Amino acid sequence: MEIKIANLGRSYVQDDKTVEAVKDVSIEIPSNTIYGIIGKSGAGKSTLVRLISLLEKPDSGEIYYDRKRVDNLSKKDLILQHRRIGMIFQNFNLFYSRTAAKNIAYPLEICHVAEKDIKKRVKELLELVGLADRADAPISTLSGGQKQRVAIARALANNPDILFCDEATSALDPQTTRSILELIRNIQKKMNLTVVMITHQMEVVRDACEYVSVLNNGSVVETGTVKEIFSNPKSEVTKDFLSHLTSNEEEESGKFVRWSDNGGKYIMRFVGDKTGEPVISDVSKKFDVEINILAGGIQRLREQDDVGTLVVDITGSESEVSRALEYVKEKGVIVELADGNDSKVHSDSATSSALN
Known part of the structure; x- marks a missing residue:
């Protein structure tokens, strides 16, 4: 009905x-x-x-x-x-x-x-x-x-x-x-x-x-x-819900973890087939930047595409970082800018908590 x-x-x-x-x-x-x-x-x-x-x-x-x-x-x-x-x-x-x-x-x-x-x-x-x-x-x-x-x-x-x-x-x-x-x-x-x-x-x-x-x-x-x-x-309350999300049953062995409480300027979200593509590796080869992954994991949605999340720092010149981020976005990865001091994430004008 x-x-x-x-x-x-x-x-x-x-x-x-x-x-x-x-x-x-x-x-x-x-x-x-x-x-x-x-x-x-x-x-x-x-x-x-x-x-x-x-x-x-x-x-x-x-x-x-x-x-x-x-x-x-x-x-x-x-x-x-x-x-x-x-x-x-x-x-x-x-x-x-x-x-x-x-x-x-x-x-x-x-x-x-x-x-x-x-x-x-x-x-x-x-x-x-x-x-x-x-x-x-x-x-x-x-x-x-x-x-x-x-x-x-x-x-x-x-x-x-x-x-x-x-x-x-x-x-x-x-x-x-x-x-x-x-x-x-x-x-x-x-x-x-x-x-x-x-x-x-x-x-x-x-x-x-x-x-x-x-x-x-x-x-x-x-x-x-x-x-x-x-x-x-899109909304702050939704992002806050996602930031406190626990792992799926099959991920409780530690597949979704944060191994550093410091840093994490960007949050990247990979959907569906993107979760299996070597996007991060490609970025490191194509651009003069270094990527430090601070947290990551995959949420398995029921009968839908998986959603992978990475919390990363990208270092390099401003122009190279900008080019690297544009490349990632062109590959279909959703990128949010995070504030490393308070772990709050900004997507366009919106704000959310970074992955804990």
């Missing part, structure tokens, strides 16, 4: 002051994709997801599901629409008085589905999330990852068109997070779902999403494919 939000706004009164949680936000989320919305604490993510999922009404703007406006539905139609939406939360929101199977059965019970059909559907979902042998387990006996798997199964009980994940992996350790993201990716493909992931973790965007919007102070500051955002970030 395609989602479109246009000029969405939502304000609250807090301590006698009006707080604009969401400011004139417009986003188009393609059908059958995993779309990330990332922002720091207080950026407006939770409010935005409550609006898009129809849990709250916006003060202004419009929301469309498959070109049908849904923010102005009647109470009856809103209830029916909610049944086509799945929600996963950070803290699971499970009933501890119920077993795993009974938690999954709950949304089917309130829809008055026949008991035999409930049992069949619950069995299917337990198998789907890898918990076929934990049907009768009390929730208190499950690990965090298992609880989230139950929550995912429950969210899928009524065969929704949209799955919202509100910080769904924030309470999990890195290894469990990767397994949950893999499960969501597999489910999305199998069920042709539109998945919207709300997160403050750039690793989640990298490992799961196809598109992303970056939220800051209630507004969208940047949007695009994950490849576009990783290879050529």
